[in-house]
Amino acid sequence: MKRAFITGITGQDGSYLAELLLSKGYQVHGLVRRASTLNRSRIDHLHQNPDLHLHYGDLTDGVSLVNLIHAIEPHEVYNLGAQSHVKVSFEMPEYTASTDAVGTLRLLEAIRASGLDCRFYQASTSEMFGATPPPQAEDTAFYPRSPYGAAKLYSHWVTVNYREAYDLFAVSGILFNHESPRRGESFVTRKITLGVASIKLGITDTLTLGNLDAVRDWGYAPEYVEGMWRMLQHDEPGDYVLATGIGTTVREFCEAAFAHAGLDWQDHVRLDAKYERPTEVDALIGDATKAREVIGWEATTDAKGLAQIMVDADLEQLGRLVENKRGERQIP
Numbered sequence: 001m002k003r004a005f006i007t008g009i010t011g012q013d014g015s016y017l018a019e020l021l022l023s024k025g026y027q028v029h030g031l032v033r034r035a036s037t038l039n040r041s042r043i044d045h046l047h048q049n050p051d052l053h054l055h056y057g058d059l060t061d062g063v064s065l066v067n068l069i070h071a072i073e074p075h076e077v078y079n080l081g082a083q084s085h086v087k088v089s090f091e092m093p094e095y096t097a098s099t100d101a102v103g104t105l106r107l108l109e110a111i112r113a114s115g116l117d118c119r120f121y122q123a124s125t126s127e128m129f130g131a132t133p134p135p136q137a138e139d140t141a142f143y144p145r146s147p148y149g150a151a152k153l154y155s156h157w158v159t160v161n162y163r164e165a166y167d168l169f170a171v172s173g174i175l176f177n178h179e180s181p182r183r184g185e186s187f188v189t190r191k192i193t194l195g196v197a198s199i200k201l202g203i204t205d206t207l208t209l210g211n212l213d214a215v216r217d218w219g220y221a222p223e224y225v226e227g228m229w230r231m232l233q234h235d236e237p238g239d240y241v242l243a244t245g246i247g248t249t250v251r252e253f254c255e256a257a258f259a260h261a262g263l264d265w266q267d268h269v270r271l272d273a274k275y276e277r278p279t280e281v282d283a284l285i286g287d288a289t290k291a292r293e294v295i296g297w298e299a300t301t302d303a304k305g306l307a308q309i310m311v312d313a314d315l316e317q318l319g320r321l322v323e324n325k326r327g328e329r330q331i332p
């Protein structure tokens with residue numbers, strides 16, 4: 001039985017990846033952070049699975065990583081854990097660097113010191129391209145525009161270096177934005193689809209956003225975790241862009257999400273500069289030709305389809321909450 005170790009298992013991608021690996025017969029080990037309340041809603045439905053094992057640790061705590069690699073002896077490690085919010089990285093640059101940059105080094109060192117024959121996946125990002133105009137592919141120049149992008153660029157290069165220096169099977173997946181109903185509520189797509197559902201259900205009337213002109217290449221997260229797994233199954237380690245190849249503005253995503261619920265976004269969206277960043281990444285549109293040709297991966301959901309999936313999910317989830325509240329009120 002193959003053993004996989006996932007950092008960031010409680011996040012959007014980690015939860016989909018855990019599902020995928022369990023369905024393929026892996027024993028899955030996940031790193032979870034201790035918090036005052038349990039923060040495992042995305043993996044609650046996997047809780048009873050006997051092949052899922054959760055371990056306390058943190059990417060800022062090297063000892064925990066050394067001990068876990070030693071105890072689990074994984075065949076595959078997926079490093080998805082990160083402070084992943086670009087705007088927050090301007091407010092917490094040092095913590096972001098410790099987790100997103102040095103955290104990767106700590107994990108790679110734990111693997112190297114163990115001497116295990118273990119494959120390593122690094123969650124790199126299109127944010128590394130930053131100010132370099134699209135289309136962006138594996139050989140496009142990097143120019144990060146945030147402490148998050150700069151930290152991830154360190155991790156990308158240290159992953160390449162450990163591959164070259166120590167012959168580690170280490171791959172870097174340069175993933176463009178990917179979303180789902182499990183996306184964190186403060187990322188723009190989920191903020192919009194939750195806003196649409198709240199407005200449709202009469203809970204609120206406005207949605208406040210920042211820069212509507214930014215262009216992103218938005219895909220569907222479950223498809224992207226399949227790409228991560230494929231990268232580790234290939235004969236040779238390498239770096240791969242995963243993207244749809246289609247650019248959409250925040251404004252267009254808004255329009256599609258509101259329209260799906262029968263609403264006009266212009267009646268509800270307000271702007272506030274507090275959601276803008278000190279330096280913005282204007283346009284990200286990926287070229288995933290290498291992934292298609294080498295590992296047979298291709299995105300199949302576009303931004304409009306994604307907006308529909310997410311609005312439907314938020315309408316259902318929020319609708320259920322509203323119904324439950326009404327039910328509670330009827331109880332004497």
Ligand code: NAP
Pocket residue numbers: 007008009010011012013014031032033039057058059060079080081082083084085099123124125126174175176177178179184
């Ligand atoms: P996410 O939903 O924000 O999940 C991040 C995960 O990292 C959570 O499980 C979080 O744990 C964990 N984490 C945060 N700080 C940690 C620390 N110090 N030690 C250990 N774990 C820590 O992110 P995602 O969207 O799933 O993205 C997964 C990875 O891909 C991230 O590395 C992200 O930067 C990268 N990425 C994402 C995208 C995208 O569009 N989604 C694109 C390119 C790259 P808690 O639940 O306890 O907070």
Ligand code: G4F
Pocket residue numbers: 084085086087124125126127175176177178186187188189191208209210211212214215216250275276277280281284
């Ligand atoms: O949804 P976002 O916060 O995602 P961003 O900054 O592109 O980062 C995400 O994708 C990266 C891959 O390229 C990942 F590496 C990273 O971890 C994360 O998952 O913002 C998207 C765009 C930005 O241009 C932002 O300025 O939307 C714009 N935006 C406009 N109003 C907003 C808002 N973003 C947020 N979060 N909130 C707003 O109100």
